[in-house]
């Protein structure tokens with residue numbers, strides 16, 4: 001094999017060696033002290049990651065499982081929610097809400113933009129008593145947009161409205177401190193910032209969200225969050241968990257301990273600056289211009305060139321696995337992931353492969369020092385630190 005494969009997708013992400021080795025161990029039993037000890041460590045690590053004193057529940061499912069658990073536990077059929085729909089995952093909130101027979105007020109947001117705080121405020125004012133919760137992404141992975149969670153939570157925390165945040169491509173990538181920002185439900189999946197295989201999801205609820213769950217009395221047998229909460233207080237899960245993934249999780253959480261979390265945010269911010277600088281130096285257009293995600297960069301491919309051809313060449317000739325556009329953006333954009341166990345050299349390889357593949361597909365770029373520009377942006381941004 002000529003090339004090492006580099007997974008520059010917005011999840012799943014590459015796995016650090018210590019995490020892989022931890023998961024290669026033989027099976028243990030999930031009701032025995034050995035597992036409970038692991039779960040206790042995992043709980044402390046997840047609370048630090050989520051920035052909460054509330055329990056963080058580990059569910060055996062992909063991220064959508066935690067989204068489903070949030071909807072089915074926090075609101076009951078007939079309740080009204082405000083859905084922020086600015087991409088494929090905003091649409092997923094709507095799909096889940098629809099299945100659960102919720103009334104929806106949809107706030108459409110142009111792909112590539114973040115929801116305007118004033119629009120959220122106006123929607124909440126207009127439908128006042130009706131709206132029980134806001135369903136939103138912290139990071140909309142399909143567009144590479146970072147929604148203004150802190151600012152929107154400033155509004156919801158003062159009202160009787162629960163702020164439900166899908167942090168699947170944000171937690172462990174960019175700051176999203178649940179308690180400090182006043183988020184009522186924060187959830188994520190294992191396969192992105194956490195550097196684990198897919199298969200686990202995590203969810204935590206504020207005290208007022210738990211009060212709501214007690215009122216709703218959810219009917220589902222799996223994803224019964226009150227029962228999961230009772231179990232986690234005894235360092236267990238309700239059913240047989242994905243034990244090997246939990247063992248890997250204990251290891252991966254060590255990468256976020258103490259101020260390592262802050263260092264990861266700085267690295268993510270610097271990688272974002274690096275990707276954006278390199279891509280614009282090539283003359284390519286970015287989709288998210290103002291509020292952009294720290295774990296992926298979305299770029300538009302000029303008409304006449306199919307983004308899938310570029311992605312194929314990047315993989316075949318350079319070992320770089322990037323992602324394409326989703327839904328209406330299929331063939332028109334590339335999403336270059338730089339989350340999790342990715343460093344500057346992986347991303348530099350990614351930017352180089354992007355340039356080569358773009359030119360091979362007929363694209364034009366006159367820039368010769370795009371790699372140098374990208375590297376300078378990385379080192380400078382790393383030295384400056386992340387925005388507060």
Ligand SMILES: Cc1ncc(COP(=O)(O)O)c(C=O)c1O
Nearest residue numbers: 062063064089139141168169189
């Ligand atoms: C923001 C966001 N929400 C939801 C999902 C769905 O997660 P899963 O595919 O793990 O169910 C993803 C996955 O890419 C995501 O990025």
